[in-house]
Amino acid sequence: MDIISALFVENINLRQVPGPSTRIDLSGIMFSLPAPGEPPVTLAPHLVVIVRCRADEPGEGILEVVFKDEKGEEVARNASPFTVEPGKFTYRLVRGELTFASYGTIEAHCRIGRGDWTVVPLTLFPSPEG
Secondary structure, three states: OEEEEEEEEOEEEEEEEOOOEEEEEEEOOEOEEEOOOOOOEEEOOEEEEEEEOOOOOOOEEEEEEEEEOOOOOEEEEEEEEEEOOOOOEEEEEEEOOEEEOOOEEEEEEEEEOOOOOEEEEEEEEOOOOO
């Protein structure tokens, strides 16, 4: 199986279209956001991971997401088993509670089983109003 995409988003919607097809509408894709207050702050952003299963694969896997700060230290972890019909796609919604000790970046390191890592950054910056 392969990770096709991994993104922090505000919203995800699924909709049917003619034929055996589904559309995934992602909105509010983000790589940074203003802090809701002075750090330390804890945020729980939505990470959407889209997975493809080839027709000749068993369709069972474990999605592991490790959130790391700029020093490479783990700040949160999530591992969840999933199934997908061979030859199809699925998505997993991961919501980690991320504590930003200061302004900076936390990266979500995502992989299926022992596969390659896909890394997605999320940077916290000072609020323009603050």
